[in-house]
Amino acid sequence: MAVIELDHVTKSYKSRGRRTLANDDVSLHVDEGEVFGLFGHNGAGKTTIVNQLLGLLKPDSGSIVIDGQDIVKNRNLGRYLCSVQPQSKTPLGELTPRSVTRVMGQLRGISPEEVDRRTTELFEKLDITQWADVQGTKLSGGVLRLTGFCMAAVAPGRAVILDEPTNDVDPVRRRYLWSAIRDLTKDGTAVVVVTHSIREAENTVDTMAVLNEGKVLKQGNARQIRGEAAGNRMKLEAVAKATEDRFEKPGWGEGLKISDGELTLTFERELASEALKWAAEQRDRGLLAEYSLTEITLEDMYIELVGSRGAVEGAQR
Ligand SMILES: Nc1ncnc2c1ncn2[C@@H]1O[C@H](COP(=O)(O)OP(=O)(O)OP(=O)(O)O)[C@@H](O)[C@H]1O
Numbered sequence: 001m002a003v004i005e006l007d008h009v010t011k012s013y014k015s016r017g018r019r020t021l022a023n024d025d026v027s028l029h030v031d032e033g034e035v036f037g038l039f040g041h042n043g044a045g046k047t048t049i050v051n052q053l054l055g056l057l058k059p060d061s062g063s064i065v066i067d068g069q070d071i072v073k074n075r076n077l078g079r080y081l082c083s084v085q086p087q088s089k090t091p092l093g094e095l096t097p098r099s100v101t102r103v104m105g106q107l108r109g110i111s112p113e114e115v116d117r118r119t120t121e122l123f124e125k126l127d128i129t130q131w132a133d134v135q136g137t138k139l140s141g142g143v144l145r146l147t148g149f150c151m152a153a154v155a156p157g158r159a160v161i162l163d164e165p166t167n168d169v170d171p172v173r174r175r176y177l178w179s180a181i182r183d184l185t186k187d188g189t190a191v192v193v194v195t196h197s198i199r200e201a202e203n204t205v206d207t208m209a210v211l212n213e214g215k216v217l218k219q220g221n222a223r224q225i226r227g228e229a230a231g232n233r234m235k236l237e238a239v240a241k242a243t244e245d246r247f248e249k250p251g252w253g254e255g256l257k258i259s260d261g262e263l264t265l266t267f268e269r270e271l272a273s274e275a276l277k278w279a280a281e282q283r284d285r286g287l288l289a290e291y292s293l294t295e296i297t298l299e300d301m302y303i304e305l306v307g308s309r310g311a312v313e314g315a316q317r
Pocket residue numbers: 013014015020021022040041042043044045046047048049087314315316317
């Protein structure tokens with residue numbers, strides 16, 4: 001059953017005499033117990049979707065239904081039905097992670113005992129118990145961000161919306177966080193994760209959409225989309241020590257690219273041993289350092305789809 005149904009939503013902003021079409025006929029559905037990844041370059045229109053789900057913005061046209069309730073007609077319901085971790089860091093001031101998480105749980109109507117149990121469980125899961133009672137002014141950006149997640153997760157609504165939850169978080173706690181995101185779905189909560197960390201999200205998201213310049217470019221089951229993009233292909237990744245023109249391009253690979261000193265080359269899976277031989281030769285010529293063969297990822301699909309399009313234009317208000 002769909003918890004979030006966003007249909008044909010269009011939203012534009014007017015600023016300094018200019019109109020920006022932030023969402024252009026966007027339709028997204030998120031089912032119970034599903035983690036939905038919303039991907040897109042800066043300025044693609046992701047936060048505009050989040051703000052409309054929460055009832056903070058009204059679409060120009062289209063419908064938004066959460067748990068069967070019309071959010072366009074009753075905008076306050078958005079904030080009741082969804083709990084949210086906003087994109088900005090949670091400013092705690094002199095308050096502590098434990099106190100703000102408790103307040104949020106109580107505001108959302110769960111008993112003090114349940115709030116304490118959930119708060120302890122979340123802090124332990126994310127390994128931030130040692131900072132639970134430290135004032136916000138003395139905490140790192142990562143701990144503040146994780147506190148923002150706990151505030152959204154302590155008493156989740158029918159949907160939990162997480163806008164860039166992994167920013168500033170160290171690699172180990174990011175793993176705990178992705179696992180905590182999956183845990184949220186166990187009682188049927190639908191989770192929307194807005195993130196640029198597609199490589200990490202890949203293991204957790206069930207369904208996804210790629211947004212570009214306000215439009216949905218691709219949407220569906222994340223595993224299927226990755227499978228379709230990968231086909232029978234693999235990828236060679238290597239540290240390049242020379243520019244592209246110095247390499248002898250193999251006849252069998254597609255698209256040898258060097259960007260920021262990293263070489264990538266995709267090829268049919270059965271050519272894996274050829275690819276390793278080629279890489280060893282290039283290393284012997286002093287053109288490559290470390291190299292490895294990897295699977296095609298969801299992030300590769302994203303880059304193929306969006307590329308550098310919109311990366312420059314989209315973000316200015
Ligand atoms: N209040 C506003 N007034 C005018 N234009 C806005 C406003 N908010 C957003 N925009 C514009 O709408 C478009 C979509 O912005 P939005 O913040 O939804 O993108 P985003 O995908 O969330 O970006 P990011 O990944 O950088 O957070 C951008 O072109 C942005 O400049």
